[in-house]
Amino acid sequence: MVASGCGGTGRELAPYVDLDGLDLVTRSITLDARAGGAAPRVAETPSGLVHAVGHQNPGLEHFLATELPWLVRAGVRVHVSVVGASIGEYAELARRLSRAPGVAGLEINLGSPDQAGEDLFEVREPYHAASVVAAVRREFPADRPVLAKLRPDLSRAVEGARAVHDAGASGVVLGDAVPAAMPDGRPGGLCGPAITPVALRCVREVTALLPDVEVVGAGGVDGPATARAFLAAGAVGVQVGAALLHDPTTVARVRAALADDLADDLADDLAGGPDDPERTL
Amino acid sequence: MTRTTPVHVVGEVLATKRAGAYRHLTIAAPGVPERFRAGNFVAISVGDGRLARRPLWIHRVKETGAYGPTLDVVVEPRGPGSTWLAELPVGAHVPVTGPLGRPFALPREPVSCVLVGEGYAAAPLFPLAARLRERGCPVSLVLAADDEAHLLSALEARRSARSVSVVTRDGSVGVRGDVAAQVDAVLERADADVVYAAGTTATLAAVAVAAERRGAWSQVALETPMACGTGLCQGCPVPVVAEDGVTRRVRACVDGPVIRGDRVHWDGLG
Numbered sequence A: 001m002v003a004s005g006c007g008g009t010g011r012e013l014a015p016y017v018d019l020d021g022l023d024l025v026t027r028s029i030t031l032d033a034r035a036g037g038a039a040p041r042v043a044e045t046p047s048g049l050v051h052a053v054g055h056q057n058p059g060l061e062h063f064l065a066t067e068l069p070w071l072v073r074a075g076v077r078v079h080v081s082v083v084g085a086s087i088g089e090y091a092e093l094a095r096r097l098s099r100a101p102g103v104a105g106l107e108i109n110l111g112s113p114d115q116a117g118e119d120l121f122e123v124r125e126p127y128h129a130a131s132v133v134a135a136v137r138r139e140f141p142a143d144r145p146v147l148a149k150l151r152p153d154l155s156r157a158v159e160g161a162r163a164v165h166d167a168g169a170s171g172v173v174l175g176d177a178v179p180a181a182m183p184d185g186r187p188g189g190l191c192g193p194a195i196t197p198v199a200l201r202c203v204r205e206v207t208a209l210l211p212d213v214e215v216v217g218a219g220g221v222d223g224p225a226t227a228r229a230f231l232a233a234g235a236v237g238v239q240v241g242a243a244l245l246h247d248p249t250t251v252a253r254v255r256a257a258l259a260d261d262l263a264d265d266l267a268d269d270l271a272g273g274p275d276d277p278e279r280t281l
Numbered sequence B: 001m002t003r004t005t006p007v008h009v010v011g012e013v014l015a016t017k018r019a020g021a022y023r024h025l026t027i028a029a030p031g032v033p034e035r036f037r038a039g040n041f042v043a044i045s046v047g048d049g050r051l052a053r054r055p056l057w058i059h060r061v062k063e064t065g066a067y068g069p070t071l072d073v074v075v076e077p078r079g080p081g082s083t084w085l086a087e088l089p090v091g092a093h094v095p096v097t098g099p100l101g102r103p104f105a106l107p108r109e110p111v112s113c114v115l116v117g118e119g120y121a122a123a124p125l126f127p128l129a130a131r132l133r134e135r136g137c138p139v140s141l142v143l144a145a146d147d148e149a150h151l152l153s154a155l156e157a158r159r160s161a162r163s164v165s166v167v168t169r170d171g172s173v174g175v176r177g178d179v180a181a182q183v184d185a186v187l188e189r190a191d192a193d194v195v196y197a198a199g200t201t202a203t204l205a206a207v208a209v210a211a212e213r214r215g216a217w218s219q220v221a222l223e224t225p226m227a228c229g230t231g232l233c234q235g236c237p238v239p240v241v242a243e244d245g246v247t248r249r250v251r252a253c254v255d256g257p258v259i260r261g262d263r264v265h266w267d268g269l270g
């Protein structure tokens, strides 16, 4: 799965990845267009990037008219990331997206690390997150997934995951970028391999304590090994974000490797498993 | 202005050469040279856990050679990434994505063209000059730099340009001074219909204004800092003023880096 904000409009990935059947989370879409933050927007740190894009996006209407149809035609499984200034805006986004043909699911952006100063609904407590999820769930068909994206903050991850799960989220994404500072002091989000251990810990904790909650892992996935580490920690899937900026083929490689793993597992399963005591011929 | 499909390949450094303050690298990167247009760049990954890519102008391509298709880039070592690149030995492998970005738009008619290139950024103007000459355009090339060490080869430039002039800030070679201050005179002398520029933002802005003053077209090659170079991250915003007067932010890497000078909202840029 392509992480939000790291796949452009989707078209830019076409030279490097087979888009047909690819799960892609769009950059976070707001009701009205947003110009985004000032440059520079991305800074390099050891094994990481700090980003402060500020949710530049063309707004829902333009997205529905141009970007979504293109993605659907290309065969992309489109998960629209939504972010709003109020619970009402989240609900409105969900309502209009529920009617748009080709939306596979939603991902709820529950407060980006670079949002300070932006006009966005502030998610401070788990019940804020739960209220947003409940409002979105009410407007979006139950047979399509709604993922809630959380920060990989160990002190909040479990209660946050429980709250959004109880409010109707189909699963949680753990996680978002880690709140950080840009070199000039503006708020930003740290991503890339630098945050992988942090995200892995959160995934492990949530899946151990809340076995009913499906977790999608994210944070520095840069190849099959990191992806497998997230699956080993209990995640059901992974998102690839910042690694695409460094190597746009990353998502294709991860996808192929995990599909191979699955095929191997299946083969083992059909053969009775590699160390199945019943396996006598 | 048509866009070609880029490729992502592992390139191999075939040759390196020091020229003044710069390092020229010849890289075998199958798929890139064949698709190249002047003004395209490549995004290269550098080592040591650095995730942002380093965009570099493509200076020259050879579609056929003993080692297959190759491209040349000119690196000025200054920060960690460019220093890493400049120290690459022959035989090193580097991930290369390209060709990227919108290239220079070429005039349909054989009109008079002035090309202004500053420092290493003059690199994309050499293949542009060759293309313009093929189209019968008289080409005047102005190479500018702080000093002689930062001047791209004027000798080589004379092969594709009718006239080549040199401006250095310290006067070590050519005319002494700041190229931005001389643009008006240069355009006048060449009776320019189109002006192409690559260099610092200040120079590009001066060229755009000078071109507009005399009603010439301008195409500027912007070096907005880029994290990916491929259009994925929205990390390279450029404010442009559309025909309707509304300012929008486009991405330098995919909507540029070559942009009509009169469209750039220079005051809003970085």
Ligand SMILES: Cc1cc2nc3c(=O)[nH]c(=O)nc-3n(C[C@H](O)[C@H](O)[C@H](O)COP(=O)(O)OP(=O)(O)OC[C@H]3O[C@@H](n4cnc5c(N)ncnc54)[C@H](O)[C@@H]3O)c2cc1C
Residues within 6 Å of the ligand: B041, B053, B054, B055, B056, B057, B058, B073, B074, B075, B076, B077, B078, B079, B080, B081, B082, B083, B120, B121, B123, B222, B223, B224, B225, B226, B257
């Ligand atoms: C379209 C494009 C083409 C370019 N072509 C060339 C080229 O042909 N040869 C070449 O040597 N360099 C080129 N650059 C700049 C190059 O990509 C690197 O940014 C530069 O080498 C600095 O990287 P660094 O890691 O060495 O230093 P850093 O530590 O990143 O920066 C060193 C200095 O460069 C500035 N800088 C950082 N990133 C950029 C950037 N993307 N663009 C401009 N300045 C920046 C910083 O503000 C700092 O002052 C190009 C940039 C762009 C956007």
Ligand SMILES: Cc1cc2nc3c(=O)[nH]c(=O)nc-3n(C[C@H](O)[C@H](O)[C@H](O)COP(=O)(O)O)c2cc1C
Residues within 6 Å of the ligand: A003, A004, A005, A006, A026, A027, A028, A042, A049, A051, A053, A055, A081, A109, A112, A149, A175, A176, A177, A190, A191, A192, A193, A195, A218, A219, A220, A221, A239, A240, A241, A242, A243, B233, B234
């Ligand atoms: C340039 C950039 C833009 C991003 N934009 C968004 C966004 O619009 N919405 C969002 O929910 N997350 C956004 N993210 C966060 C990523 O989706 C991801 O959760 C985070 O970066 C951690 O994963 P990674 O280390 O693989 O990048 C962005 C990340 C980057 C690097």
Ligand code: FES
Residues within 6 Å of the ligand: B225, B226, B227, B228, B229, B230, B231, B232, B233, B234, B235, B236, B251, B252, B253, B254
């Ligand atoms: S540098 Fe990433 S979108 Fe332009």
